[in-house]
Amino acid sequence: MSINMASIAWAFYIIFLVLAALGYISDLQPEDKAFLKTNTILNLTHLITAIGFAAVSKQSSNISIQFTQIIGMTYMLISLIGFMGVNILIGDQWKDVIFLNLMSYIQFGLGVILSIIGTISSKNLRPA
Secondary structure, three states: OOOOOHHHHHHHHHHHHHHHHHHHHHEEEEEHHOOOOOOHHHHHHHHHHHHHHHHOOOOOOHHHHHHHHHHHHHHHHHHHHHHHOOOOOOOOOHHHHHHHOHHHHHHHHHHHHHHHHHHHHHHHOOOO
């Protein structure tokens, strides 16, 4: 099975571009009504990641795979830092924790998906 890394890179370019746009739109809403709680640095990180995926889509498959794996691990680490930064109290606050950490869940999911795609792609690229 052949995996086209350029198509995968363009797909993640669109995903991260949408995340950046959603972050900027959420910043314009009142804080208690915002769907995603982000900040400018996180929005810029999503934008830079999108540009990085657009750039590696034109490169070789090895570079695309390495970039995908590195970004996957980085986003998993960023999300874990986000999870540790939350003070979880037992009670009715689980709904608030999940709402406040929606971006951490999204980042963790993207990190896992990127790492899996990078690993599968690297195994398919190398001869057994």
